[in-house]
Amino acid sequence: MRFLRQANHYFEKFKGVIKLTNILEINDLTKRFGGIQALDGVSLNLNEKEIVGLIGPNGCGKSTTFNVMSGVMEGDGGSVMLYGEEVYGLPSDQINRLGMSRTYQDTRLWRDLTVIENLMLPPKNQLGVKVLNSLFTRNRIKKEEKEILEKAYDTLDLLEITHMANHYCSELSGGQSKLVDLGRVLMSDPKILLLDEPVAGVAGPLAEKIFERIGTLRDELGLSVLIIEHNMDFILQQGVDRVFVMSNGRVVVEGTPSEIQQSKTVIEAYLGE
């Protein structure tokens, strides 16, 4: 806890004084599952207000990178610097509170709850999540709940799924689940957004709209976004600033979309030699 406070303190201090460019820096991340070296020294970085793509063939370690850096999975070594502070090995809730939120590839919505309830959990610093507050400060909580509800409806409007607000998450289709998941992560007011295949299964025009929307959010809120996307052609057309290409647990190429399109290593990684 002391460390968390310290990290927050640094964050507040840096925000005003220095313009941080390199807000997330990952060095030499390793992870081994039994005999498989899932991550073999992955190094990435993310600058402020930047959208970065992370692409690669199946099983190359994209999602594992996310799991280890967000604290969901224990890694075997490496370092994750968030705003210049080491967060490697911290539990995922503390990393989230520092401003880094993530989504999951298989959405992992809370299925037996309604869509609107799913969206109302992530906002930070809610009064009512403390048990004593929830029993004794009912009026203040009611007011707060109303604000969160408004915000949740705004988010649903943004993603064009307002009509599903009162449905159970188990009743949603695959694409709708992806949208609710995206809405859920936006509700947590992140500074850094890790999106794991946000538009897989979403209809083409809407997928493009989502990417457009992520771009506007970046400009409006100063978000930095790291996106895993399986479809290389798609992500290269969507105006990402930089792309990392992974293969066999390593980052093989880093560059702008135009550089990636011409790189032979990338074609080898995707198609084999």
Place this chain on the structure above:
Amino acid sequence: MSEVESDLPSQDRSKTYLERNAIILYLVFIAFLLLTFISKGTISIGRSIDISGFNVAGLLGSLIVFAWKFDRKQPHISNIFTIGLVSAFLVLVVSRDSANPTIWITSILISVSIFGLMAIGLNLHTGMTGMVNFGVIFFVGIGAVTTGLLNSKYGVDPWISLTTGIVIAMVVGYLTAFPTIRLRADYFAIVTIALGEILRIVLNVETTLRSRTESSGISSPGIANIRGPWLDVWENAFPDRPYLVLLTIISVSLLALGFVLSELILNSPFGRVLKTIREDEDVVQSYGYNVFQYKALILAIGGGVMAAAGGVWAWWLGSIFPDFMLPTSSTFLVWAAFVIGGKGNNKGMIIGAAFITYIELISRTITPPPANVSFRTCVAESSFVVCSMDVVFRFIVLDIGGLLFGSSSYTTATRNASNIHIDVNFLRLIVIGLIILLSMRYFTDGLVPEEPFRPKIDYFRSSTTFEGALRCQFCNQLNQVGAEVCVSCGKRIITSKSSKE
């Protein structure tokens, strides 16, 4: 129009399936009515169960039919259903004639309160947070033993003993979270079973917990002479009324208190965190919530509620023996109440507790029919129907039961033994097991399912679904773009930002 239909909530899609079940139940209800009509209201099975019980069962059945016509996941329907079931139960309680109605009614109400409190505690642990707790009796036992021991051995005031018991159970509940933090569903359940058994066996062998019986000179396990609160005050004020009346008032108010506490928790943001932990705790953790803290807190709160039930139980029984902690007479019954009532809904917990209490009472008052009845002798009897039902009942209980649970069936073992005593207590477990089974099969969500969180807003904002239409989020009605209120439900329309753009 096809798009409208495909968007309907799932409860509407499964309507035909539910209606089929409702028809079956309705037929059963009519059969009960016919039976009453034939017998002119005097039938009894095994000469102990009054037919009025069946009438009320039919009433319950019709209520279920009534409720099935609606979406039971809506709060107001859930309330109507709860009121209907509880009033049916009260009719049942009052209609039972007995030598001493006060004792009868008070003991039913106290029993419902105790099981209701336990089920509410279980609902906090399992229904809301998803921690499968088979050790209800562990927390109940802590409450009962502390209340009993402090009061009978050290003469502490009953209320202070109960409070101490609750506090100890809460602390123990909080500490339980530490070794079990990494255990998921089944493994956590195993640990809780073990905790309950540990306490029972300790209670069996620990000398401090033994009561002293002066006359026989042998000390038996258990705690005796537990006095309830305000016993002297009551006996001075109302010498001709049993103390049970006061205990009923106390236990029912404790149940109300537990219910309100649990409802407040369920409907608060804290409860929302708990429900999401039930669904997927890793994701909750990665949204910035310390899952361990929440689990520990709810273990403490639920443990406290269960301990309160234990304390009232100790007051009611007057003396407690390790036997009361056998899983078959406590934990399984609470689980049955939990499953029947509907997990995640506190009203369901009270309904389930009432259900279980009724079955418990039937099984305690039931007696085996005389062994020498047969269809041949029934012809001579005044009431052929009563007698033939006795024959059928005897066949089920004695012959089939004997085959299943004894080395040989009753009739093959002896031809003429009218005075053999047969324990029909096992019937209770069979009936409860059957009810859990049927409830799992046909009422997966219980009688009163969990109410979904659907906050009311006085307007709806709807995005365009396809060219030229707005869908109301409340009734799925399609409206023209630019309409001010919904055609079907009359709610105000505010067009969303995205469709304005």
